[in-house]
Amino acid sequence: MTRILENLEELLQEAGFSVWWDRTDLRPGDPIDPTIYRALNDCRAAVVLIDADALDAGYMRREVNILTFRHAEDGLHVLPVLLQVEAEQVRGSTLGRETGIDVQLALHASKKQNQRAARETAEQIAQHLLTESATWQRDIYSPENRWIDDVALCLESTSRKALRRAAETLELDLPAWERSSEPGWDIAAALWSAEREVVLEVIEDVAYQLPSGPRERIVNYAIPLWAHLRAARIVRSVSVEVRGVGRAVSLATRSLWLGEYLARRAAAGNRKARVVRLIDVHGESTIQDLVGQSEATLRRELNFPVETPAEEVSASLRRRPGQQLYAVLRSDTVNPATTVAVTRELQNKFPGIVMIVLNHAGSGAWISSSITPAFDPFPPEDERAARKFVSDMSELSGGKKIEVDSEE
Known part of the structure; x- marks a missing residue:
């Protein structure tokens, strides 16, 4: 790995790239973790070298989580390189499960371990970055x-x-x-x-x-x-997957606060992001009645008058770049087919919206390909811990405490 990095630093600098490598760029006295976090948050592309030791390393999970979140948020170019490990090993490891790093198109280093093989791997990485560099954003404020x-x-x-x-x-x-x-x-x-x-x-x-x-x-x-970066990344990646097309993610809970704060974690403090709570889907109403109730709420939030035709609303939303609108919908008292139908109708009417659908863990709605799991699984003990965190934290503000056992 050291030989690959030495060669790669040389090749990239010769190509005009600014390269950050902890071994050469951490100065005596620098705080190690925060300095690395700053580099991860400022870079325009990242190379992740994965060997057997990295598969269960805590520091790798923390750092790769930041990179995969930035990939979902602002299109950061992340290049995994597999060193003496296979893609299936990565997917089945703690690193793969907790970060969701995509190794489907990873580069595979030579199985040989000598200076020539290290140089060839470094050249392969450098060539990939040179080819892809034209697509990078010039200035990224993550x-x-x-x-x-x-x-x-x-x-x-x-x-x-x-x-x-x-x-x-x-x-x-x-x-x-x-x-x-x-x-x-x-x-x-x-x-x-x-x-x-x-x-x-x-x-x-x-x-x-x-x-x-x-x-x-x-x-x-x-x-x-309260939400791990992995879950926030899934919500964020869903929101930018296809511009102008609505998406839905699932969260196995009835807690509206957890759904709302998962959205806020995904938005990373973006002051322009909006999180809307929709009326619960329940009762004997028809699907169109249920859609109509949520549609009225979303129109008010987006400042569209009632008389604005649905086609005009959809066309307007498709023209808005980078919009972040999250809608939290609780649907645990209706059959799964109704949940799926309501979310699809709202996605069609409001392109670009990200729906966080709350339901119990065993809901048949999660079988639908149109709903992506944000936490899979999200066990009861994790929900209890999350509720307690939100309750304890809210009390610190001096305002209204969110009770841990409340429906909220």
């Missing part, structure tokens, strides 16, 4: 960076001691963190992909030191972190 910047701004009112405790909880390299010029940014960057128990501990510690405004904002930014 959604993660937007979220991290906002959280770091909230942390400016926090004492240095509290930030240091947060760095300890997040297991950052403390001596390096102490020398950082942006300690708040480093904390926020680590929070973005941290486990939910760690997030709660950090926010619990800093929230009480903040004025009411920043405290409420940082809690609102942290609550969506």
